[in-house]
Amino acid sequence: MSAKSTWIRPYGDTENDGKVQLSFSLPVPASPLGEEAAKKIALQMGLHDPSVVHYEALSDQFSFYIVYGRAEHMVDLNAINVVEVDHKVMSKEEVEDYIETNFEEPLVFVGASTGTDAHTVGIDAIMNMKGYNGNYGLERYKGIKAYNLGGQVDNEVLLEKAIELKADVILISQTVTQKDVHIENLTAFIELLEAENKRKDFIVIIGGPRIHHGLAKELGYDAGFGPKKYAYDVASFAVQLLKEKQIKVRR
């Protein structure tokens, strides 16, 4: 790839060929008509030479298509602004040292999967002793007191507990995203914090398979962590922000 161009398009086997694959279903019987409709959809999506490489019936009313084509569109990498968590990522040991050096008392993390969401895999992966994929959870961190409230915790209960336990950091996990139920719920929590005049008392972090930092900022949270993020990612961010905010900092 030439170093000067920051304009790119998808790559199949030759630079700039724009090759992409996609698959989708249509609410029509599997038929030449359906195949043509699939091609038209791909064309309208900006794909040149769409080719339906496979199609089959899903029922009398639905059919499935696998389509290849060449993307017409290009993007300029220079024009893209990525919202990323911009704090240094530290290992568990580094986080522990950081706490030891910078804070005068243990940091309190309170977490839950909130609203109607019963999935606790995410919050467990971050908070529980065992952690996930060989990365220990916050419960095992020296200098951190971690309270995992589990699943289906109401926003009101979470806030109550956070106040009661004198939390410094609140972690919220959201897994179910059907019909944007997570957005509604996350917005409600921020509104609750603001209504109670408590937003400044906590660092509030969200996580989940469909969560990203940009979304978190948009909703008024301090940070958001998506897939493949572990306890050390969350802890690194939180301890640095707590220091910036001079909370519990050693004098």
Add this chain to the structure above:
Amino acid sequence: MENKLNLNKEVIKECRILAKGIADDVQSFIDQHTTVAVERTILRLLGIDGVDEFGRPLVNAVIDHLVEKADLSKGVAHYMICAMQDHDETPQEISKRVSLGSCDLSIYRDLPIKKDMTELMPFFEKTLATIDRMKEVRKEWIERTELKSTPAKYVIVATGNIYEDIKQAISAAKKGADIIAVIRSTGQSLLDYVPFGATTEGFGGTYATQENFRLMREALDQVSVEENRYIKLVNYASGLCMPEIAAMGAIERLDMMLNDSLYGIIFRDINMKRTLIDQYFSRVISSYADIIINTGEDNYLTTSDAFEHAHTVLASQFINEQFAKKAGMKESLMGLGHAFEISPEVENSFLYELAQAEMAREIFPHAPLKYMPPTKHMTGDIFKGCVQDALFNVAAVTSHQSIHLLGMMTEALHTPFISDRAIALNIAAYIEKAFKNFGDEITFNPNGLIVKRAHDVLNHAHQLLKEIKQEGIFKALEKGRFAEISRHEDGGKGLQGVFVKHPDYQNPVLSLLQSRLKEEHHVS
């Protein structure tokens, strides 16, 4: 079933004795108590249906009324028979008037026990006759359906809208699914009432209502005709309305029900006393209605490590087997759960999975084991996901599992698209065909990893059962023995709905079901 793993039969026998002891201890507690859900179920079995002007089910209106104004510990049957004798009305009419506030049942609170419940019995008999007819229809269908030696393919639909669910279910059946489960809306397990009517708004699933059951069963009956094989329907008799939903499922001819108190206690924080009492009645109903239950041990491995905690699954299966036996359940209805959840990073993970699956098959040879796909280690890489699911399918077919819940490549991303399900069914059908008799052809190295692993898991489960027997199930749950989650016997949701039975307490329909189940067992 042959014994390829050379498991120690004495240890298995001891595990069963220990598990029976554990279940015995709980049963004596269960027998002394009733719950609001059990009493509502009695009303449903009397034929009471419908909601009041606020959308509250009539069965809730009556039980709430008794809890507030009278003494539920005597059982709703006492009040109902008194009111019937007073007013010459049906249970439905009385319930309606209670909901309107024009009938006060508390006036019967201090009346002596009505030993003769004859007037209630025709209403129960009528509901049981409906259930009997449903059993007959199912039996005929199953006899007509070609018997397979490979696992039954089970998929889920979860759109939140029963009418969309139906489209997806029809597609799945056409692509070869044998069993369709309608996932419930997230949070329904914590509702202390069953929503009413057809519903189109749910999150991560669709509300379990009697009308939704009926609509889906009707649609699947139609596909069964077209496909000339019986498509089974599954829902959830779990959460705070466990026995009510079991009754509704029996009436609407559901074929399987997820039904596991231990799951509710651990993962939904439902109070253990409440749900164990509820579970007993729900299992009696399912036993009577020939509904296969599915237990939820697979879930332990979503929070605990699947390699280190495999024995907790087996120990729990032994306990669930005994709970089911207490409810008069035949082994052929005990869909004990387990799962393929070892991390793909573990060397020889497939061997350990196969060991576990084969072990479950040999220990519970007559149970329709429910085998659950990888979920915890699905990543969003759908291409790798297809292979993870394929390995799971190989293990399922090789070890002769019964109920094979197909993995979705988009697990961890979203509720399945109609095409995700079709792809899963295509792949599973290919593996089913390609590996059909593979399991019959292979034996295991007696000194190898697979045999050793199975023995280790069994021995660990045996040890764990000994400890649970010693401390009792309540204490075991408090210690976080399962899934490493701790629950207290007076914690969780629903405890306020538990009542110690009054000496005059009666549940005439439970007695009727029990006596019929006994008869059936003597005949068979």
